[in-house]
Amino acid sequence: MSTPRQDQVRATLDAIINSRTSQGLVASGMIDQLTVDESTGEAKFTFLLRRDDPATLVRQARQALVAAGLPQPRITVVDPTGPSKTTHGAPQSAQAGVPAPTPMEVPGIRxxxxxxxxxxxVGKSTVTVNVAVALAEEGYRVGIMDADFYxxxxxxxxxxxxxxVVQGGRIIPLEAYGVKLMSIGFLVDRDAPAIWRGPIITKVLQQFLHDVDWGELDFxxxxxxxxxxxxQLSLVQQVLVSGAVIVTTPQEVAVGDALRGAKMFERVNVPVLGVVENMSGFIDPISGMRHDLFGSGGGARLADxxxxxxxxxxxxxxxxxxxxxxxxxxVVAAPTSAAAVILREIATLVRQHVAAARVSLPVLE
Ligand SMILES: Nc1ncnc2c1ncn2[C@@H]1O[C@H](COP(=O)(O)OP(=O)(O)OP(=O)(O)O)[C@@H](O)[C@H]1O
Ligand SMILES: [Mg+2]
Structure with missing residues (x-):
């Protein structure tokens, strides 16, 4: 027999529409073994999330219950279709035959x-570091995970x-410019990862996400x-990535590669937040004239x-x-330089687009 609390939880979950079925989560048969603690209101259930369901539904469910005044639910996410061969569009695991895990949120990381x-x-690391430092300067809690193992x-x-340092079995991230940091470069010889293959990369990434004591992070x-x-594949399989920023240089050939990279994120339901065009011309510091050394307009075309x-x-x-x-x-060395000013603007835009994507998700899906 269901209780009023259970009914409330069910109704809240069913108000979230799965775009695959065009029905609510309960009507779509995605919520199983629901129990609600009558004294605390804590809901516990199994979330049957298929590979072709939007992974963001889990987060939406969690947020909707909290918004309805209930405590954080305990959700176990299960893929009812079981270990998949590669369904179309889903990322292929480098480990043949090993099921790709369903992406989850990491507690504490928003x-x-x-x-x-x-x-x-093309400047990924430059953009990452400067955007991170700019966000930290704005007062946000920020970490950088160097996922470039090679x-x-x-x-x-x-x-x-x-x-x-490792404390109580957890790795304490290093810190610079107010940003928490983790890189394989802190742990092993620079050349060691060159021989690593998919399964090891997956394992290290898992540890970077779950065994590093990031504390509370906004980004x-x-x-x-x-x-x-x-x-890339391990990351999107293991953690709910809120968005991707694609960096390109202005040349046409860089744009083609970047487009393929961006499409991969779209296929796995990670929204592309926007494009950064880097090395975009040279501004002569004396004349103020701009010279397009590497062609122009690639970033705009890609964004388009x-x-x-x-x-x-x-x-x-x-x-x-x-x-x-x-x-x-x-942004620290020459905070008023043209590049620093634009990188800071980019940080603000990234933050705004993340917020917008988060708010609009329940409406879009
Ligand atoms: N706007 C810029 N102006 C001048 N130099 C830049 C600019 N952006 C990046 N660089 C320089 O170009 C080089 C490549 O940049 P970066 O390492 O950020 O690229 P990346 O995409 O992370 O490269 P990789 O694919 O090797 O990881 C670095 O030496 C960096 O300092
Ligand atoms: Mg790099």
Missing amino acids: TVIAVSSGKGG GPDLPRMVGVYEKP LLADMPPGTGDA ELGVPLLGQVPLQAGLVDAADRGEPI
Whole structure:
């Protein structure tokens, strides 16, 4: 027999529409073994989330119950279709035959943002570090996870080379410029990860998400390796990524690669928040004239193609490389430089687009 509390929980969950079935979560048969503690109101249930269901539904369910004045529910997410061969559109696990886990939220981390690109060397790490520091300067709690295991640049870019301490079985992240940091570069020799393959990458990523003591974070930025390899797939399979920022340079060829990278995020229901065009011309510091060394307009074309905003065009900045090599992000080293000003604007836009995506999710789906 159901109690009024159970009815309230059911009604709240059923008001969330699954776009696959066009029905509420209860009517879609996604809520199983629901129990509600009558004294605390805490709901406990199994969420039957298929691979082709929007993974954001779990978060929506949690938020809707909290918004209805109930405590955080205890949700066990299960894929009722069982271990999948690769369903179309779903990410293929590098470990053949191993089911891809359903992405979950990491307790304490409000937003995970992947910074990605099609090609290497376009400025992902530069954008990640500077956006992170800018958000921290605005007062947000921010972390950077260097998910580029084959080329971990974070230690160098922030000038931190210590080994993190392990306390009570948890890794304490290092910190610079008010941002918490984790990189494989803090833990092993630079060349060691070169021989790593999918399963190890997945395991390390899991530890970075769950065994690092991030505390409460408003934003965790993941600096991705170029392309759509194991790290991208592992990340989107393991954690609910709130959005991806795609970095490109202005050239046409970079744009094509970036488009393929962005499509991968879309396929797995990670919204692309916008495009950053980096190395976007050179502004002559003396004449103030802009020179488009690498062509122009690639970022705008990519944003257009994806139907997402162009978050900003960061010019080639004299002194940026030297500052980065000294471990100083340009927003700190030269806060009034054109690149720093734009990177700070980009940080604000990213934060606003994340908030907008979060608010509009229940309406869109
Ligand atoms: N706007 C810019 N002006 C001048 N130099 C820049 C700019 N953006 C990035 N750089 C420099 O270009 C190089 C590549 O940038 P970065 O390491 O951020 O790219 P990446 O996409 O992370 O590369 P990888 O794919 O190797 O991880 C670095 O030396 C960086 O300091
Ligand atoms: Mg990088």
